[in-house]
Structure formats: structure tokens, C-alpha cells
Amino acid sequence: MKSFAPVAIAIVVLASLQVLTSGSQYFVYLSLLVGVNVVLAVSLNVINGMTGQFSIGHAGFMAVGAFSSALMSQTLNEYRLGFLPEAVEHQLFFVISLVVGGVLAGGFGFLVGLPSLRLRGDYLAIVTLGFGEIILVVVRNTPTLGGALGLSGTPQHTSFFMVWFTVFIVVLFARRLLASPHGRNLVAIREDEVAAEAMGVDTTSYKVRSFVVSSFFAGVAGGLFSHFQSIITPGDSFSFVKSMEIVVMIVAGGLGSTTGAVVAAVVLTLLPEAMRALFITIGGDNASLAQSIDQLRKPIFGVLLVVMMLTRPQGLFGTHEIWDLLKRKKGAAS
């Protein structure tokens, strides 16, 4: 009951925003990209930030969700229930596909989480990395998933509302988790695994659980992604590069901080786009100049990250949330 009011408010706000923004295709497209990245970052933060394990294969779970839910959706799309309006039916099928993608990704999270019981740090990182690459190899060699050419023809069901409602759910989930005894156990494992164990925390089970929930949300994010791309290929959108992008987001936001992950995901997704817009303006009509300046984007991006890590190694917010910092500022001022 306690969670009903915020959910209702979120639904109303997001629905109105959806109507208001529907005029600008570019804005909507950007907001979908940003939202998917926020879901990925907040969910990865459960493993890397809260539990202190190190996964660099998050894009692999996203791929599981993306391909399985796309396939599910395409299959369901051939059926009609009949008693519901078509639009409602589509959304129902969409939600089912998202959940299927999430659950399957969660299942893989369970399998990948198991080695985390025995492996630490770098070794676990290598397992997650390997998993991400194996998934792509499997997709490339599976004709039903489109093989190397990719999967197209997925119904374009993803809307502003669906993406940002998922963002709302995952953020709410992360917040509640951290405040709960379960969240405290995860933090205890991050802080000192031996002491956590001595305290009676079932460290093995909690490490696996954090992998499962995190992968579930990554799978849902993948499902959202595949339903607004005309084609998904087993390439860059799900590769190691994508995984690192998400790791960078949560490190920049401050490992362990949910709001930090949100802010960093938004900024780091929009920054390259903003730079592109800026450089096109600078280049003006001279297309080749605009293009050559555009190539500076990646190095500039890299330099910004290096500067940030040198000046603020704990990330934007450290392990704190945005309101902790605001509160402290206020306290210092008064």
C-alpha cells in the first residue's frame, strides 16, 4: 500500500510527458536511449556497487533479454486474443515478452553468479566478460536469432512511458533494496566478506541473488531496446564496449550510489549527442570539417573521464545519494 501513491503519481506524470513530447521524434528517441542506459546502470550498480562484486559482462545479459524478448514478441504477434482492443493486446504481449526476456536473463545471471561464490575480483570479471562474448557468438550462429545479420521485424512497441516507467521501477527497487535488511547484507559483503559471513550473512546466496536481480533488469532493458530498433545485431550494441560503457557510468556516478548511476547514465548518454550537435554547428555547411571535428568526440570524452577520475576518484556522489549531499550542504551552511 505504501508504494501505491508514488506509482500512481509516476504513471500520471509519465503519461502526460509521453503526450507532451510525442511531437519531437528526436527527443523521444534520445529519451529511450537514455532510459535504457539508466536501467542498465542502476541494475549493474546492484552487483558492482552494492555487493562489491565486479561484473563487466552486463551487455551480455542485455543481449539475452533483447534477443529472447524480440523473438517472443514476433511469435506472439501472430496471434490475436480477440476480446481485447488491438493496442491493448500489443502492450500486453509486449509486457509478457519483456518479462520473458528478463527472466531468461535472470536465469543466466544465476549461472554466471555461481562462480562468484569461489572467484574474486579480477577472476570473476574475466568470467563475466567471457559470458558476454559467448552470448554474442551463440547469437551469431543461431539462425532463429537472425545470425550475424541480426534480427529485424520486431514490433516497435517501446514507448517513452514504458521505458521511463521501467526506470522508475528499477530506481524504486534499488532504493527499497538498500534500505532493507537484504540491502544491508549486500553492503556488508562489499565492505568485508569474512566479517559479513561471521555476522551470519549467507554470503553465497546473497551474491547469487544480486546477480539474478541485476541481470533480470538488464534483460528487461534489452527487451525495451530491441523494441525500438528496426534491427538488432550481435555487435556493438551488446559487446564488451557496451559493458564497459555501463561500468564507466556507475564508476563515474559513484559505485553504490543509485542516484549517481542515474545522473551519470543520463549525462554520459547525452554528452556525445550534445557534442555532435555542437560540432555540426561549428562546422556549419562545411560537411568535411564537421566530420573531422566529430572525430574528436571520443578523445574528448576519454579526457573528461580521466580528469574526473583524477579529481574525484570516488565518483560523482561516492556511495552517497544526491539528497545526502544536499542535506550536508544545508547543514554546513546553517
Add this chain to the structure above:
Amino acid sequence: MAEPRRLGERAPCEPLLDVNGLEVSYGAIKALKGISLSVGKGEAVALIGANGAGKTSTLRAVSGMIKPGSGVITLRGESVGGLKSHEMVPRGLAHAPEGRGVFPNLTVQENLDLGAYLRRDKDGIAADLKKVFGFFPRLEERRLQMAGTLSGGEQQMLAISRALMSRPTLLLLDEPSLGLAPQVTQVIFRILRDINAQGTSVLLVEQNAHLALSLAQWAYVLETGEVAMEGTGQALLASEDIRKAYLGE
């Protein structure tokens, strides 16, 4: 295996923890070669021995942090060998591991909350919090400070307090005096004596044999994975061999 030498008479008391023929190996290394020991209800028992004798391994096997190769462990008559830590804590066992192991980036208060995390009795928790703050007033002054910024002695106080917050019947302590100034060690041992006097059984591993033997009613001397000698704290303190080997006299 030779029977360990026995010095002095053990005061009879109700059995709480019984360890029989405990063996622990790390790969090819056999760290414990069949250890037998017991702790009675309300008793304080010390485990002394040189570096690498297997003291920490014994505690870790008892609290379920490592799986014993063989041997029987019973707690209040129930066989608990092979159970994991999270199954031992609800059975009334608390382990303050070697090297303190406080959660450095959590506050003192949060550390203590974690100690009580399996308990649901709010009033009991509040009472125990008051009790440990009574033992260690310094912790109360610093309850919002990050545990990692406490001094070594304060961290040890916190580690003991956190273990007490689960309201254990048996408290396992691994070298509470590690790296502490003699005065701080004195304070901690005085409080351990109080804790024991109030009914908590204690199994104490300690390098400082003098302190350990003066606190404990019964003690075991470990040598390379075996119990070499056992006896009352007083008798061992008086023993020539012990004085030479462990008290540096």
C-alpha cells in the same frame, strides 16, 4: 596420537560446545590433526599456541567458516559439524574474526545494527545496545563515525560489541589484543571478564598467554595442529614449560 598432558582439575559444568577429533586441511597442508576440546556453559576457555599452530583454523571450523575434513562438533547436544556460519549464528554462536574485520565504510551504529541483523526483538536489541555502550562508552561517543577511522583499539571494541549484539551464548574471539597498547588490552580483557561473568561462554584465542590464562578457567595449548597440553588457567600459568615457551621467562 598422544593424550595431551593435563594440569589441574576442571570445575564441573554443563557442556555447551564439544569438539572431537577435528581435522582441517588446506589443500595438501593439514592444519588441524584431530583436535578435541570443549567449552562448558558460562565457561571462559582459552586457546594458546605459537603462530601457525591452528588456533584461527579451529575457530573458523567451529563457526562454520570452513568445512572440517573430519571430526564431530556438537553445540548443546546438536551435531553442527559442516553447518555454515549463517546457520551457526542463529544457534547462538558469534565469531569476532582475527584482524577485527569491522565494516570500514559503515558507521559504528550501522556496524552494530548488522551484528543484530538476525534478531527481530526491537526492545532486546535496544537493551543490548545500551549494554555494549555501557561496556565501551567511547563507542557511544563515536556512533556516527565511520568504523574505518576508529583507532585500532576502538575497532577491536567495536568488533567485540558487534559480536555481542547477536546476544550469543558462545562468543569466539580471535586475538582481541592484536596490535593494541597494553592499557587498551587491559580494558578489553576486564570487559571480557564482565561479559563472561554475566553468563556468556567465551572461547578465546590469544597470543598474550599471560592475559588469556588469567582470564580463562580452562585452557588448551596447541602445537602444530594438535592439543599438546590442557589445564586450568592457573595451573598452566604456574607450569614451567608454559612459562618457558609462551611467557618468555
